Amino acid sequence: xxxxxxxxxxxxxxxxxxxxxxxxxxxxxxxxxxxxxxxxxxxxxxxxxxxxxxxxxxxxxxxxxxxxxxxxxxxxxxxxxxxxxxxxxxxxxxxxxxxxxxxxxxxxxxxxxxxxxxxxxxxxxxxxxxxxxxxxxxxxxxxxxxxxxxxxxxxxxxxxxxxxxxxxxxxxxxxxxxxxxxxxxxxxxxxxxxxxxxxxxxxxxxxxxxxxxxxxxxxxxxxxxxxxxxxxxxxxxxxxxxxxxxxxxxxxxxxxxxxxxxxxxxxxxxxxxxxxxxxxxxxxxxxxxxxxxxxxxxxxxxxxxxxxxxxxxxxxxxxxxxxxxxxxxxxxxxxxxxxxxxxxxx
Amino acid sequence: xxxxxxxxxxxxxxxxxxxxxxxxxxxxxxxxxxxxxxxxxxxxxxxxxxxxxxxxxxxxxxxxxxxxxxxxxxxxxxxxxxxxxxxxxxxxxxxxxxxxxxxxxxxxxxxxxxxxxxxxxxxxxxxxxxxxxxxxxxxxxxxxxxxxxxxxxxxxxxxxxxxxxxxxxxxxxxxxxxxxxxxxxxxxxxxxxxxxxxxxxxxxxxxxxxxxxxxxxxxxxxxxxxxxxxxxxxxxxxxxxxxxxxxx
Ligand SMILES: Nc1ncnc2c1ncn2[C@@H]1O[C@H](COP(=O)(O)OP(=O)(O)OP(=O)(O)O)[C@@H](O)[C@H]1O
Ligand SMILES: [Mg+2]
Numbered sequence: 001x002x003x004x005x006x007x008x009x010x011x012x013x014x015x016x017x018x019x020x021x022x023x024x025x026x027x028x029x030x031x032x033x034x035x036x037x038x039x040x041x042x043x044x045x046x047x048x049x050x051x052x053x054x055x056x057x058x059x060x061x062x063x064x065x066x067x068x069x070x071x072x073x074x075x076x077x078x079x080x081x082x083x084x085x086x087x088x089x090x091x092x093x094x095x096x097x098x099x100x101x102x103x104x105x106x107x108x109x110x111x112x113x114x115x116x117x118x119x120x121x122x123x124x125x126x127x128x129x130x131x132x133x134x135x136x137x138x139x140x141x142x143x144x145x146x147x148x149x150x151x152x153x154x155x156x157x158x159x160x161x162x163x164x165x166x167x168x169x170x171x172x173x174x175x176x177x178x179x180x181x182x183x184x185x186x187x188x189x190x191x192x193x194x195x196x197x198x199x200x201x202x203x204x205x206x207x208x209x210x211x212x213x214x215x216x217x218x219x220x221x222x223x224x225x226x227x228x229x230x231x232x233x234x235x236x237x238x239x240x241x242x243x244x245x246x247x248x249x250x251x252x253x254x255x256x257x258x259x260x261x262x263x264x265x266x267x268x269x270x271x272x273x274x275x276x277x278x279x280x281x282x283x284x285x286x287x288x289x290x291x292x293x294x295x296x297x298x299x300x301x302x303x304x305x306x307x308x309x310x311x312x313x314x315x316x317x318x319x320x321x322x323x324x325x326x327x328x329x330x331x332x333x334x335x336x337x338x339x340x341x342x343x344x345x346x
Numbered sequence: 347x348x349x350x351x352x353x354x355x356x357x358x359x360x361x362x363x364x365x366x367x368x369x370x371x372x373x374x375x376x377x378x379x380x381x382x383x384x385x386x387x388x389x390x391x392x393x394x395x396x397x398x399x400x401x402x403x404x405x406x407x408x409x410x411x412x413x414x415x416x417x418x419x420x421x422x423x424x425x426x427x428x429x430x431x432x433x434x435x436x437x438x439x440x441x442x443x444x445x446x447x448x449x450x451x452x453x454x455x456x457x458x459x460x461x462x463x464x465x466x467x468x469x470x471x472x473x474x475x476x477x478x479x480x481x482x483x484x485x486x487x488x489x490x491x492x493x494x495x496x497x498x499x500x501x502x503x504x505x506x507x508x509x510x511x512x513x514x515x516x517x518x519x520x521x522x523x524x525x526x527x528x529x530x531x532x533x534x535x536x537x538x539x540x541x542x543x544x545x546x547x548x549x550x551x552x553x554x555x556x557x558x559x560x561x562x563x564x565x566x567x568x569x570x571x572x573x574x575x576x577x578x579x580x581x582x583x584x585x586x587x588x589x590x591x592x593x594x
Contacts, residue, residue, distance in 0.1 A: 242437070245439060248440075253453060263441055267443050270443070
């Protein structure tokens with residue numbers, strides 16, 4: 001009896017406290033009642049989970065057999081099955097390094113760890129020496145490739161964005177102008193155009209014997225592209241600080257870089273965490289554009305699988321799965337940003 | 347002419363403009379070791395600009411300014427000078443992301459190269475000297491204005507400077523907190539440090555200052571000992587200023 005009363009009370013306070021709230025509650029409920037059951041029917045009740053071909057699926061519901069059959073390709077592209085332990089190891093080493101770095105709280109130490117990790121990662125994933133066979137980057141694909149592009153993009157764009165933002169406030173006109181032009185140039189062109197130019201037009205201008213790896217070019221483009229956006233976000237943070245902060249820091253005799261490192265950037269970055277994470281989420285989703293230059297990232301594999309003649313008509317399942325995976329990653333980033341914001345508030 | 351070893355700050359014909367606005371006009375000023383100078387004058391007369399020239403926060407266009415014999419023109423000399431000159435601001439300007447103690451240890455560690463233990467010892471010494479040691483592990487936004495300003499004073503002192511600059515250190519404070527900050531400054535004055543202080547606290551000026559500078563519209567109108575300054579000001583503008591400030 002008591003619990004009923006408490007529940008009713010909660011309902012009244014939270015859902016029916018006034019006319020507008022009541023109306024919102026009722027319309028949302030109606031919408032969910034109308035849309036949810038068919039979706040659940042399609043996704044679970046009528047869906048097919050077992051089998052090995054399109055014939056094992058009924059047409060009433062989703063054919064998850066399709067995703068299961070393509071799962072290894074969706075995750076790793078054409079990375080040879082016998083070599084996939086190298087991807088797993090890189091992942092485990094990454095997690096170990098992140099935990100170690102967090103333990104010590106020293107930026108210099110983290111940077112060294114990260115440098116070490118980059119070398120290990122390239123050795124493991126690409127190989128070609130130390131007895132590891134070479135896995136060429138055109139074999140890389142799927143979610144693995146998406147994560148590689150996003151990670152390198154984020155890790156590269158972050159320091160570059162900081163430097164560009166500081167450069168735009170420089171007292172030296174040449175540096176200021178350079179950063180301004182650089183930012184406006186990259187912001188003004190769609191990423192897809194940049195990628196296309198880098199992959200199709202660049203080779204026309206370069207001598208025949210010079211061949212810059214396709215993945216490397218895509219990485220560079222995405223990194224520079226994101227850094228331009230990031231620079232503007234960070235500049236907003238820099239401008240929001242009272243000028244007294246830098247004056248007090250200079251009056252104490254700190255050099256320009258010390259002022260930035262210990263006083264200005266910690267505060268400026270803290271203020272724009274939501275904007276920074278927003279840019280990174282955008283970057284993560286933009287990685288899907290590499291399909292245009294013939295790299296098969298996660299979404300690229302979904303698309304190519306959906307056009308497989310043996311699995312005609314399974315695009316819905318593919319895109320639903322892709323949406324779910326992308327959402328999980330982007331939502332995690334957003335939660336992490338919230339966690340960072342709260343941490344500093346204490 | 348042999349440079350006077352007692353001389354710590356020397357302005358010679360210093361001029362500064364903001365675009366067309368002439369904010370410092372032919373400033374000449376000679377400050378000796380251990381002296382306490384108070385600078386006063388109406389709002390906009392250039393007091394802040396003058397004092398901020400001493401540690402290179404404001405550049406100037408004409409004239410010569412030396413601090414401990416070093417001229418304020420090259421970047422490396424400015425950094426040396428800043429290590430010998432501490433400053434306290436009207437708005438405190440504490441670093442909000444650092445604790446009180448970290449505010450005081452950062453520069454000693456990064457600029458003077460002390461290790462954490464040494465820096466902490468020095469910082470705690472000065473924090474207790476301004477009676478705020480018990481707040482060492484709190485953050486600036488947890489302190490009152492008067493407490494923040496005393497931390498700002500300790501932060502500057504932790505660099506063990508030879509010269510202290512104050513730009514209206516009590517103007518942003520509620521009346522009941524002014525005294526605690528002034529008391530800390532008076533205590534500091536007894537230590538023999540050189541002090542240059544922009545303030546309208548005439549009681550403080552009377553008690554502590556060796557010399558008072560009166561500025562108006564970018565010019566030094568009058569320089570005098572406190573007794574002369576208050577009892578027989580030479581210029582009419584000084585007289586008017588004193589009337590205004592002492593009667594309200
Ligand atoms: N950044 C700036 N750009 C242009 N003009 C400025 C700037 N800073 C100060 N000024 C002008 O220079 C003059 C002197 O300013 P200053 O801050 O030195 O005065 P002050 O004597 O400290 O005044 P207050 O008692 O109000 O602090 C004023 O006329 C002011 O408007
Ligand atoms: Mg002022």
